Amino acid sequence: MVRRTDGPRRRTLQDVAEALGLTANTVSRALNDKPGVSPATRALIKAEAERIGYVPNVHARSLVLGSRKTIGVILTDLANPFFNDLISAVEELAITAGYTLLLLLSDEDPEREQYAVETALRSGVDGILGVPVQGRSNPWEAVTRAGIPLVHIARDIPGLDVDFYSTDNETGRRLSVEAAIERGARDIVLVEEDLRISTVTHRLEGFHQALSAHGIPSDANRVVLVPSRRTARNASLWRGEDAYRVISDLLDTGRVPDAFLVGNDYFGLGLYTALRERGIRVPDDTLVIGWGDYPFSRFLDPPLSTMRLPAVEIARRATRRLLDLIDGTAEQGPLTEYFQPELLLRGSMNR
Structure with a gap:
């Protein structure tokens, strides 16, 4: 040769x-x-x-220092604006501390999650920030066994003692229910993604608790589930048309709820279209509250009321905690912290 x-x-x-x-x-x-x-x-x-x-050559230098100065970040997807905001905040703090990021995606697939975790470990990362798929397997135990600092974000793994930082989904959904009730709503419908993850579970719990607290029956017909796309490889997540179809089926029965609460603002797009096609006016005939405060939400007609999620605050706290764990200065843990979302009332609630 x-x-x-x-x-x-x-x-x-x-x-x-x-x-x-x-x-x-x-x-x-x-x-x-x-x-x-x-x-x-x-x-x-x-x-x-x-x-x-x-x-x-950072990799050559790491052989001498015993550290690659790299943080592994394992996310479920990047179609979620919450994770876009989160990764930007993580990167900002990591760079300031002299670390680079190794970004890996699981696409809500347990096998890809397993591969992502193994790749991060083989790459010699100093610590990992992760959003678990919450599937049947638990590849994260390998991280703790290896002694690699690990912090979970948004979703936790019951029984795994690691630091955890998340939105207070239960309180956020309860606030949205109470806002609708304060404006006279009694027939309130929650439109959620049909996915068995802790964020959805906690929002459902907050929804039913708020209804019960106000003497409103928590019937099964209060919740409409949108088939999840997250189990399909390379699927475009949360398309408005998915919510449009299930909401259209509900409206075609002749029922017009006093208020709709949707699990993400993309579902709000489908909801608005289904309502408009049937001459149902927002907010005159029904109220709408979204979830996520996506960039387009305030430009809808009427502007969509929604819950702004504390992605940046969660990212900063989780990253600082991971950096402390890496350099050995962290207080005793593991720690769990929930951050409060903010209810933004816009035109879709101005009755």
Whole structure:
């Protein structure tokens, strides 16, 4: 085999050293701002490194330091705006602390979740932030057995003692029910995704608790489930047409609830269309509250009332906790913390 030598080649620390007639050790100390190098030599070395395009090899450096300065982030999907906000906040704090992110997706698939966890462990990450699929298997035990710091976000794994940070879904849904009742609603319908995860379960609990507290029967016909797309590989999640179909079936029975509460603002798109086609006016004939405060929500007609979720606050707290766990300064745990969502009342509730 003939090895080509005329193509692009990664510049090395040795290239900097040879160009200046210095040792590699001196160059390394200067570039890592360690003592023992004069200011003039340090400036000369940094200038030469920049001139030739030298970039430190983080993986090689990790072999020396025993750390890759990498945080693994395992999410279920990126179609959810909540996770987009979350990952941006995680990255901001990680970069400030000198860490890079290894982002892996499970797509709500237990097998892909298993692969993501194994990939993160093989990659030598210093810690993991994860959103569990909550399927039949539990690959996260391998992380704790390996002694790798782990923090869960949004969904927890019962029986697994790790730090957990989430929206208070139960309280958020209870607030939306009470807002509808305060405006005279009694026949209230919840439109939720048909997915067995803790976030949906807690919202259902808050819904039924709020109804019972106000003497409203918590019948089965109070909840309409939208078939989940999250179990289909490469599916486009939460399309408005899915909610449109199930809500259309309900409205075609002649029933017009006083209020609809939807499990995400995408469902609100389908709901609005189904109502408009039947001449049902929002908010005059029925009230609507969404969930998530997605970018388009305030531009609907009428603007969609919704729950703004504390993605940034959760991300910052979870990331700080993980960084403390990695460097050994964390207080004793594991810790669990719930963050309150904010009810935004807009035109769809202005009766």
